[in-house]
Amino acid sequence: MTSLSKNIQDLRERKALVEMGGGEAAIEKQVAMGKLTARERIITLLDKNSFHEYDLFVDHDGRDFGMENKVLHGDGVITGTGTIFGAPICIYAQDFTVAGGSLGLKHARKITKIMDHALKMKCPIIGINDSGGARIQEGVGALAGYGEIFYRNTICSGVIPQISLILGPCAGGAVYSPALTDFVFVVENISKMFITGPNVIKTVLGEDISMEDLGGARVHAEITGNAHFYAQSELECFDQIKKLVSLIPWNNMERAKSIEPKEPSAKLNIEQVVPADPKKPYDVRDVIKCIVDDSDFLEIQELWAANIVIGFGRMGGETVGFVANQPMVLAGVLDCDSSDKAARFIRFCDAFNIPIITLEDMPGYLPGVDQEHAGVIRHGAKVLYAYSEATVPKVTVILRKAYGGGYIAMNSRHLGADFMFAWPSAEIAVMGPEGAANIIFRKEIMEAEDQDAMRQEKVKEYIEKFANPYVAASKGFIDSVIEPKETRSLLLHALKLSVLKSEDRPAKKHGIPPF
Numbered sequence: 001m002t003s004l005s006k007n008i009q010d011l012r013e014r015k016a017l018v019e020m021g022g023g024e025a026a027i028e029k030q031v032a033m034g035k036l037t038a039r040e041r042i043i044t045l046l047d048k049n050s051f052h053e054y055d056l057f058v059d060h061d062g063r064d065f066g067m068e069n070k071v072l073h074g075d076g077v078i079t080g081t082g083t084i085f086g087a088p089i090c091i092y093a094q095d096f097t098v099a100g101g102s103l104g105l106k107h108a109r110k111i112t113k114i115m116d117h118a119l120k121m122k123c124p125i126i127g128i129n130d131s132g133g134a135r136i137q138e139g140v141g142a143l144a145g146y147g148e149i150f151y152r153n154t155i156c157s158g159v160i161p162q163i164s165l166i167l168g169p170c171a172g173g174a175v176y177s178p179a180l181t182d183f184v185f186v187v188e189n190i191s192k193m194f195i196t197g198p199n200v201i202k203t204v205l206g207e208d209i210s211m212e213d214l215g216g217a218r219v220h221a222e223i224t225g226n227a228h229f230y231a232q233s234e235l236e237c238f239d240q241i242k243k244l245v246s247l248i249p250w251n252n253m254e255r256a257k258s259i260e261p262k263e264p265s266a267k268l269n270i271e272q273v274v275p276a277d278p279k280k281p282y283d284v285r286d287v288i289k290c291i292v293d294d295s296d297f298l299e300i301q302e303l304w305a306a307n308i309v310i311g312f313g314r315m316g317g318e319t320v321g322f323v324a325n326q327p328m329v330l331a332g333v334l335d336c337d338s339s340d341k342a343a344r345f346i347r348f349c350d351a352f353n354i355p356i357i358t359l360e361d362m363p364g365y366l367p368g369v370d371q372e373h374a375g376v377i378r379h380g381a382k383v384l385y386a387y388s389e390a391t392v393p394k395v396t397v398i399l400r401k402a403y404g405g406g407y408i409a410m411n412s413r414h415l416g417a418d419f420m421f422a423w424p425s426a427e428i429a430v431m432g433p434e435g436a437a438n439i440i441f442r443k444e445i446m447e448a449e450d451q452d453a454m455r456q457e458k459v460k461e462y463i464e465k466f467a468n469p470y471v472a473a474s475k476g477f478i479d480s481v482i483e484p485k486e487t488r489s490l491l492l493h494a495l496k497l498s499v500l501k502s503e504d505r506p507a508k509k510h511g512i513p514p515f
Contacts, residue, residue, distance in 0.1 A: 018056055018073040022097030030097050035168065035190060036234055038078050038093035038101075041128055045238045046082035046089065053080040055110045062104060065137040072099050075107040076131075079114040084245045087257075090118035093128035096168050100132035103174065107135070108145025115152045122251035124161040126241070129178060130168030146173045153180035158351040160251050163241060166191040166217075166227070167234060179226065182348055183244060183300070186217035186227040187237050193220060218303075225304040225337060243298055247312040247319045248352060255353050256319035262294040270484045274361075278400050278427060281327040284309055287359060287399065288322055291315070291488045297322070300345065305337035310345040312354075316492050321349035324359035325410070327400075334406060335366040336379040343382035343513075350390035355495055358411040361400040363432060365409075380409065381514040387415045389511060393498030395491060398422040398469065398478070404431050413477050418501065419494040421487070422469035422478045429466045433459045436466070 019039065021027065030037055036044065042051055060067065060075045076098035081090050092111050094101035111127070118125040134142035156162055162181035170178065170193045178184045178193070186193070194215030201207050201214070213219065221230035229244075231237035249256045270290035274282055289295040292313030299311040307329040311322055323342050325332030334342075349356050365371075365380055387394065387409070395418060396411045407428055411417045422428070429436065438445070441458040448454035465471075472478045482490055 015056065021073055021095045022099070026097035033190075035096075035130070037097065038095040038128065038130065041165075041167065041234065041238075042078060042080070042082070042091055042093050044235070045126070045241060046084060046091070047086065050082040051080055051091075052082065053078060055079055055113065058106055058110055060104050060106050060135075060138075062135070062138050062141075064139075067137050070099075072104075074098065075104060075110060076101050077103075077107050077110050079110050081114075081117070084242055087245055087250060088121065088123040089126055089245070090114050090121070090123055091126045091128070094131045094168075096130045096132075099135065101130050101168070102132050102135035103142055103145055104135040104138045105141035105145045108142070108149055112145075112148050112152055115149070115156065118160055119152070119156050122160060122253065124163060124245065124248075124250060125156065126163045126165070127177065127181070128165045128167055129170040129174065131174060132169060133172045133174055143173070146177070149177050150180060153177055157182075158252060161245075161248050161352065163244070165237065165241070166193050166220075167237075168192070169211075171195070171197055183228045184220070184226060185229045185231065185237050185241060186220055187231050187234055188217045190234065191217040191220070191227075193226065221301075222303045225301060225341065227304075228300050230303060244312075247298060247314075248354070249319075252352055258317045258319075259314065261314070261317040264290055264292060264488065265295040268295060270487060274399055274423075274425065274484070276425065278425070281331070283328055284324045284326050284332075284359060284361065284399075288313060288324060291357075291491060292320075292322075293317065301341055305335075305341040307332055307335065308338040308342050310341060315357075315488075315495055318495065319354055320495065321345065321354045321356045322359065323356060323411070325362040327361055330366060332362040332401075333364060333366040334362065334380055334383065334409060335371055336374045336376050339376070339379040339383050343386040346383070346386035346390055350386075350392050353392060355393035355395070355498065356390065356411070357491060358394070358396040358417075360396060360398045360402050360407075360410040362403070362406040362410065363401050364404040364406040378514045380405070383409045384415065385511070385513045387411045387417075389505075389513075390416070391501075391503040391505065393418055393495060393501050395419045395494045395498075396421070397482075397487060397491070398426040398428065400425050400427060401432070402426060402428045404429075416503075418498055419490075420478050421480050421482050421490060422473070423484055423487075424469065424481060426469040426478075426481075427463070427467040428469055428472045428478075429462075433462045433467050437462045 058075050060072050076095050079092040092114050163183050164178035164181045165185045175193050192211050192215050198209050220227035229240045268290045273286045288297050297313045307326050309324045309326050394411055413420045437458040445451050445454045469478055469481045473481055
């Protein structure tokens, strides 16, 4: 055997050893928990044979508490590059088989190195989190590592898409990296995310709670809103990521990749989706499916703040972001959570050159002491700020109700909408007809012999005078009152006209949104 052959054989043996991570026993334990290994996750998610690993032979430099005698292959994290549907991706996956995927300084430096690479190469970064937390044997070194990751999450924000998968425990300070990224994916019975675990809560507060009930996948998908996508299995989760990546651009200097346009399903009839009675609910997602190419819509945060719907679809082969009130839930009102949900999505679309279509049908902001005390003023202002700040093409269609502050907030002409359309069923007014009539015609109603009959008469009068799209159209606030069947063609036309839109803003370091 030649000297070169020996070196190649030595390399192969070293790679094989390191690629085993924590060894066969640790891998078997990982599999027994219903989890793929870190390496399997990367290979399954990326295009076949596209993964190239870096820093394979990095090891920790801990010297305290017996760490000098331990070998941690790859220091518990795998980093590299690959592709998804041909799109370049930087990726890292924490390896729970190696010291529980705990984060030490070298572990963190591997992550920050691939993040720096992603920023430099202007491609998305995907992080797979599966870690017991900071490596306490390294003390402040581990804390420094987290801080360096958080810093890069912030610098990368709005420049390259950042995607986090929670595929195991993610506790303590580790949770803040996913929270700083654009999209967080969780999987039932696998994902666990919390700042303080059940044991600490029991010790400090005396409360008993399981890891699943404290920070499981369903909790973050339904209650906290920390997760954007929820899946029943890792494979389903990977499919969700692939679809998302296919819809968003590589960076903030690009547009999302266009594909061949397709007509919506012929089985859907937009004129039959929305009831004539303004008090009857319907699923606004059916309206979206009547509009988008191939009736294909990727909803985001489907289970949280369901009174508003956000997500991506394509129009004429181009990616578009949708924000739509959902009459099936709380009549489609805006509240604290739905305001946060919409505002953050609007800002993502604006950062990555994705046009925004708003479908409006809402009676206003949710009233009540709880909402007022929860800060609905501050939260609701986030929607106003996000729409006003956005410079991408913005098109609004008012389907039915557009009352009060809700009319303004949902991308009205007054916040910079480029095109405003309204269906004939649209009701645009300061408030609902019943409430308005009770205030405006209070004297006449109180003095009438039959107050109920007078009230109904005045409600009808108010509807005829104000609760329609024609008053707003007469003032130029609505560009066109359209038939429902015209919606897709007019949206396509508006988006085509807006493709070269340019809008300047005053020079400033940054604005101060109502966080």
